[in-house]
Amino acid sequence: MSARKPVVFLDRDGTLNPDRPGWYLTRPSQMRVYRRAAPALRLLRRAGFRLVVVTNQSGLGRGYLTEDTLGRIHAKLRRLLAAGGARLDAIVYCPHHPDRRCACRKPKPLLARRAARRLGLDLGRAAVIGDKRADLGLARSLGVPGVLVLTGHGRHEKPHTGSLRPAAVRRDVLGAARWVVDNVGRRR
Ligand SMILES: [Mg+2]
Numbered sequence: 001m002s003a004r005k006p007v008v009f010l011d012r013d014g015t016l017n018p019d020r021p022g023w024y025l026t027r028p029s030q031m032r033v034y035r036r037a038a039p040a041l042r043l044l045r046r047a048g049f050r051l052v053v054v055t056n057q058s059g060l061g062r063g064y065l066t067e068d069t070l071g072r073i074h075a076k077l078r079r080l081l082a083a084g085g086a087r088l089d090a091i092v093y094c095p096h097h098p099d100r101r102c103a104c105r106k107p108k109p110l111l112a113r114r115a116a117r118r119l120g121l122d123l124g125r126a127a128v129i130g131d132k133r134a135d136l137g138l139a140r141s142l143g144v145p146g147v148l149v150l151t152g153h154g155r156h157e158k159p160h161t162g163s164l165r166p167a168a169v170r171r172d173v174l175g176a177a178r179w180v181v182d183n184v185g186r187r188r
């Protein structure tokens with residue numbers, strides 16, 4: 001039996017690529033990545049983490065884009081990251097409108113758990129990085145640390161109240177990656 005691998009679940013919009021309120025990324029040409037995204041992913045991979053993007057894409061359920069277009073957007077994301085020497089193990093997404101109350105939209109853990117089973121990931125050595133409360137909620141439902149980044153919506157989130165308190169708050173995904181490397185996944 002091969003050992004299960006540590007993992008970081010990464011949000012997409014506002015964490016790896018720019019996002020703004022009320023805006024939907026609907027064309028590959030609109031996809032660009034933060035300058036510090038590829039260095040962050042390289043750092044995490046060097047430290048042994050698998051990298052899985054978990055993203056809510058309600059634009060599909062709202063009819064703003066098709067699955068085919070989303071596939072091309074994700075191909076562009078992978079190309080941009082590859083140009084920076086970084087690679088993702090998987091991208092999983094919820095396609096549903098929030099009104100559907102589906103089983104897979106973050107903060108629900110279904111997509112992350114499914115990816116963990118499929119890829120042989122160790123949820124005992126895992127973290128979530130994201131810019132919204134839903135990402136911290138995902139971390140809580142998985143029982144792993146959640147790191148809030150201040151890019152995207154992060155500056156406007158109010159995470160310090162209630163049960164969604166992040167394990168750490170960092171300026172961007174590279175800062176969050178450094179926190180994860182220093183604090184998560186050490187074998188005991
Ligand atoms: Mg986000």
Ligand SMILES: [Zn+2]
Binds near residue numbers: 096102104
């Ligand atoms: Zn869903």
